[in-house]
Amino acid sequence: MKLTSIKLKQILENRFKNPEYRTSFNRDKDQFRIEWRANKKGINVKLPSVIAKYNERGDEVIDELVDHLEEALTIMNEVHHLTGMEKHIFPVIRSTSFPQTTNDKKKLVTKEHTAETRIFYALDLGRSYRLIDEEFIEKEGWTEKRIHENALFNLRSLKLDYKVDQVQGNDYYFLATQDGYDASRILNDTFLEEMKQKARGDLAVAVPHQDVLILADIQNDIGYDILAQMTMKFFAEGRIPITSLPFIYENKKLEPIFIMAKNKPRNND
Template sequence: MNVFQMRDKLKARLKHLDVEFKFDREEETLRIVRIDNHKGVTIKLNAIVAKYEEQKEKIIDEICYYVEEAIAQMGDEVINNVEDIQIMPVIRATSFDKETKEGHAFVLTEHTAETNIYYALDLGKSYRLIDENMLQTLNLTAQQVKEMSLFNVRKL
């Protein structure tokens, strides 16, 4: 299997999504972008082709699952009820991005010299890091988010 065949196979498996596919021949990547808000994911096809040799269809199933989940979570859904959300702390290295690609700062607390604590909205199968923009949407302060996350950790 080559990258062109892999591209075609992935496009066929993901055609049910409301997305655009952009293939970069030089980088051997496939960019899958939502049509409504132009957010998306980029897949390195040569890495998948290498794994395909040993895992066959299993790797394609796995990639399709992750792409479908990521594309679904990139929707601009509105969270209306604060009582229904679950916020959890997430530890990341200090080298992790401090803001979203759109330039909104993540809500974070310094933890150690090597780590920071970010705060994430639990979405079931995935999570979304909370940024300043989401704070306004949720009508919460950074302090409230931190307290909610600590309360949720204690419940575990």
Template sequence: MEDRPLLDDDEFGDVVEERLEQLGGIEELSRDGMEIRFRWHGRAVVSELEHFYNAYRRSPEQLESILQSLEAAVRSFAPDRGQELWDELEDRVYPMIKPASMLLEVAERNLPQLVYRPFLADLIVCYVIDEPESVAYINEEHLKTWGVLETTIYTKAVDNLRIKTLKPGMAQVMGEGNQMLFIYSTSDGYDAARILLTDVLSEWADLLPGNLVLGIPNRDFLIGFSDANPEILQRIAMQIAQDAYKLDYGLSDQLWTIKQGQILIYEYDWSSSERKN
């Protein structure tokens, strides 16, 4: 895999500007050196990019993860939802799968910590309030104001996602037998998070020979397939690994499976092309 040329600070700033412009709700954006200014949903924000650029220089291959962390920091400046009652917002709460590194970035920016729960393979489940053109991350200050627990947020977020997911036409199904594929690629921001819907995924598993294998290479893609054919398994696994690196909002090259209603890491012996599960 070819090394990408290292961005200088000005090029990095250009990438950040382009990314912010995609968020929606950004106005009056300008940059002076490593300081960026804009209005976010009507609120004036000044952000120093030096911390994020230094993180990029240390680990250039983590550019996408760093940009995601910057997005989370920006979203934390969204209009304060803490003043609204939980009952007014709960139907718009959804889960998102994110790299665990996002927590460190938020902490280093001295922002309220996100509400989250650990997932697997250096990933976390965090929670957002779905807005017309963006999302607002739920942080610990919200929980104090609302008087609810993280377990309540998780249960409601997953229930909301299930209702959204079970609408007709959300899943793509193609092929038959050991070549059957199940895909969520709706670009609604929650495709990878659909791995949390173990009841829905278990229904997929019942239609396949062998074990159900899952991949979430980035935020906007979930694929399910059979491990009955080792050649197909290896081919799709390699594609997942490539996509996790090159696609926006990259998450994981890991394979997953469902056992007795639990999400587990799928262990695969690449040297022998044989299943361990």
């Protein structure tokens, strides 16, 4: 079946027939919206991106989308607290273009990271999570500093299992536990320092999407080309893309780089 925006809209309307929901379709923006009738809290879905993934993977994409929407809508109607949930606060990495406000215009708590990435914070709720906004922490009597320190402490408790591939004299490490915080592990300075000490060449790091962290021990020029191709592929396939640009890790700092074909990288000025 060739999926169009109109067909996808009809599929989603059929999947969300609950009378407590209201759905709408913005033809100009090619966007579907589902919200609670009672409080008008809801989610916008950009249909072209769903169709692109459907063309690659088929019906499972729609099933995953419906599961995600149902979970997110449920969370919107729940009351959450930070106190008592301290062990469930984690940092999440997003691109710098990721919205810094919620759909209902609440400002999210963020912290600068690199020229390509920004740190957000999440309250883990099991199958999903809620990004933490400033109004939320004010009501709870917390501070942004406390959120950040708590999130990094919890991050360090996450396992660091990875797989290794050796390609043309270079070592590539893939950390993909699917716990929602794989890319976040780029904030684990101790881990990055250990990998830097272990590397025989340059250490490059990439977070193409939320569910993977790639580290590369680059020992020859072709290693950069391989990393560039790898990062772009992951970026295109990720559910929540972050950046297709890798980073060089030197002197405990991450610098985004452009990788030119068959050449070593140039700094992203």
